[in-house]
Amino acid sequence: MADTIDVAATDETSQKLRYYQKGTFTVGNRLVDAAARTVQASEERSNALTSGHRACQGCGEALGARYALDTAMRATGGRLIAVNATGCLEVFTTPYPETSWQLPWMHSLFGNAAAVATGVAAALRVKGKSDVRVIAQGGDGGTTDIGFQCLSGMFERNDDVLYICYDNEGYMNTGVQRSSATPPAARTATTPAVGEEPGNVFGTGKFVPRIAVAHRIPYVATATVADLHDLERKVTKAMAIRGARYLQIDVPCPLGWGAASHDTIRLARLAVETGFYPIFEAEHGRVTGVRKIRDPRPVADYLRPQKRFAHLFRAGHEDPRVARLQAMCDANIEEYGLVDDETTG
C-alpha cells in the first residue's frame, strides 16, 4: 500500500519544464526530453478510447477518459481492465456491435460498477494475477447518485481499484437531468430556469471527493481536462498505490452545459481558475496537495459562456445568485488555500 511515486523526480521534471518559456503548460514540447512530455504527446499512446465513438463534438468526457486510461495503460504496461457504469461514456463507446475501447472493458448495470470492479480485482487476486490492475469508471450520475452505495463499500473494504468519476454535473445521456453533482443555479431538464428560484437550488448536492477522503482511503484526487500534466501525474501516482483510490475529473459537457464545442478545455480551466472546482489530492484521509490558481478570475467569467447559467445574466438584471456562487468559490479558495497570500509570498 506504500506510495511508490518518486516525488523528487516529479518535482525535478516540473522545474525543468518551467525553464521552457514556450509551451511550459502544453501537451508536449519538441525541446524537452521525451520522458518529460505527457503520455498524450507520445505517438505510442494506447488510445484506449479510439476514434469513431459517438460522443458529441468537443466531448470533455471522451477526452478525460482517454487521458486517464492512456496514462494508466502506460503505468501498468497495458495490464489493465476497465469496468464501466452506465452513462454517456458507456453508450457512446459501445453501440452494438462496435466498441471504441482498446483494452479489456466490461459493463454491467448503472449503479454497480464499483462492486463489479471489486469482483474483478478479487478474481485476479485468486488467479494470482497481481500485475493486472482494475479501473472502475462512470459519470457523476452512476457515481454520486446511483452507484454511491457500491462505491462507499469499495472504499471501506479498501479494494484494489481506482475508481474514476468523469464529472459533467448531470445526466447528460438521458437528456440533461439534475444529479447530486449539478451545481446550484444550473438549468437542467429537471431544474428549469423558471419560478422563484430558477435552476438547481442552493444548499443541495454533494462533493464526493470529500466523502472519499472521509473513508481514509490511500488516495483521492480531483483533476480537469484543462491540466493534462496534473491529471497524468495523479493517475500515475494512483496506479503506483494498492488499495481503494478515487479520482474525480471535471469534464465539461458542451450539450448539457449549453457551451460551444470548442470551449470544453477553456471552461475546465475557468472552473479551476475561478475556484469553482478545487483541485487537490489527499492521502489516507488528509489533504496533501492543492493546485494553486495561476490566473484568478471572477466566477462570472466561468458562468457566462454556459447557457445553463444564462438566466443569471439577463439584460439589465444583476442576479444575486452570481454573488452566492462567487461566495462558494471564495470559500473553496480559502478552504483549500488555492491562492498564495501575496504578503507571505
Added chain:
Amino acid sequence: MAHPFAITLDVGSSLANRTGSWRNVRPDYVHRLPPCNDACPAGEDIQGWLAEAEAGDYEAAWRSLTRNNPLPAIMGRVCYHPCEGACNRARIDATVGINSVERFLGDLALEKGWRFAPPAQESGKRVLVIGAGPSGLSAAYHLRRLGHAVTIREAGPMVGGMMRFGIPKYRLPREVIDGEVARIAAMGVEIVCDAKVDNIAGAMKEGGFDAAFLAVGAHIARRAYIPAGGAAKVLDAVSVLRSMEGEEKPLLGRRVVVYGGGNTAIDVARTAKRLGAEEALIVYRRTRDHMPAHDFEVEEALEEGVMMKWLSTIKNVEAGSITVEKMVLDETGFPQPTGEFETLEADSVVLALGQDVDLSLLDGVPGLRIEDGVVRVGPDMMTGAPGIFAGGDMVPSERTVTVAVGHGKQAARHIDAWLRGEIWAPPPRNEIATFDKLNTWYYGEAPATVRPVLDLVRRTSSFDEVVKGLDETNAVFEARRCLSCGNCFECDNCYGVCPDNAVKKLGPGKGFAFDYEYCKGCGVCAQECPCGAIAMVPEEL
C-alpha cells in the same frame, strides 16, 4: 471463425463509424505572419530564426537570419528593432529581446568564422553597386547569392558608409563592420574604395555592367541660417562624426550645444561628452515626445549627463555664447515663437538638422527623376533610367540602417528579375498573427533578459561599447521567450486535446495532419493552439 462459449458475433471497432461526416467546419493548419516579421524593414523571418536559436542550433539560426540580412552583428547593435515594438509578448510580460539575440548570433558567427556559401552557379551578368553603405552591401550580397558578378565602388576611404561615418564607436565598434563586410567580400564581391563614380553611364559601359544599384546615401549636412559672429564656432554633425574616424578629433570646447532633435543630435552630444566636454546641451524647438530620436537613446544620453533644452530655437551665435528664443507649441503641435530670449554659454554649436543627398553624380543620367532632393524610384526600386536602380537614404524613406538593408534586398530581387527579362512579384502576405489569435495560457511567465549596460562612469569617458551582448545561457532563454506567433512549434497540443484522436503526429519537424475521416469539427484544437496556427474554415456543403 470459432467463437468462445456464448459468443456469436465478432467485436467490431468503432473505427467503422466515420464521424468526419458530422463536421460542418474543418480545422486547417495555417501559417500566419508573426507581427515581428511584418514589422521588420529588412524582411527577416525573425520567428523562424528564433525557433532555430531556441533549439540551440545557432549556426542554422544564423544561416536562416542571413538569408535576408547579411549584417546581424551590426543590426544587433544599431537597429531600432521595430520588431520588438510589434511583439505580442509585450502584452504578457515584456517584448522578446529579438535585437539582443540577433547580436548574439552575429557576434558568434564572427567569432566562429562562419562564411557565406558562394553561389552555386554564375549568371554571367555584372552589376555595379555605387556606395558601400548598408543598402549597397546588402544589394551586393543578395545579387552575389543569385550568381551575379558584383563590384562595389565606394567614394570614401573605407567601407560602411554612414555606419562608419555617422554612428559612433560606442554604439558600433569598427571591427564589427570590418568583419561582416569581409564576409561579403569573401563571397566574391569586389569592393573598391576611394573610387568615386562621377559618370554612371560611362562607368557602366567601361566595366561592362548590365545593371547598376545606386546607394550613395545622404551625407551633406543641412544648414540653417543662423546669424553668427565672426569668432563663433559653428560645425555640422556629419563632419563632426566623420572626423571622429580620422586622426584629428574635432575640437568642440568645454560647452557644446547641439541643435536638433534626431538620433544624430544625440550621437553628437554623447560623442562630445566622451571627448571631454563638461557640458553637452541639446537645443530642440519642440518637446521630448516630439523628438524624432528614439526614446532609449534619449534615455541613455540623459543618464550620461547630456542636458536637453526643449522648446528653444537658436537665434544668434557669438564667440562663447548663443541666444535662444523660447517657443510654445500650438494646437497642431507646431512650435511658435514667444519673443522671450535667453543667452547661454557655448564654446561651439553643432548643427544636426538632417542630411541631403549629393546629387552631383546623377547629372546626365537620362530619365532619372529627382524630387525634394531625393531620387524617385518605382515599386521595383528602378529609377526612371532603365537598368539603374536606387535605394537607401537617397530615395524617399525612413533613413535607418535596417531600412537600407531592406532596400538592398528588394533591389537585388528586382535587378535579378530585370536581368532575366522578368518582373519580380512579392509573394502574398499571410494574415497577421495578432494577439487575439493566441492562447497565451500555455506560455510560462518569463521576464526579458536585460543586456548588461556599461558602467556609467566608464561609458562617458571612453568609446567602449555601451550595451553588451548576451551570453549563450541568456540568449537561449531569450529566444525561448518567443511565442512563435502564427507558426506551429510542435507543442503537441492539437494532438493531445482532440477528443476523437483525429490528429496525426508526423514526427519531429514534420508537424501534424488532421484525420478528416474522424474529425467532428469541434474546434478544440484551434482554441487550444497556443500560437494560432490552426484556422477553422467552413466545409463546403
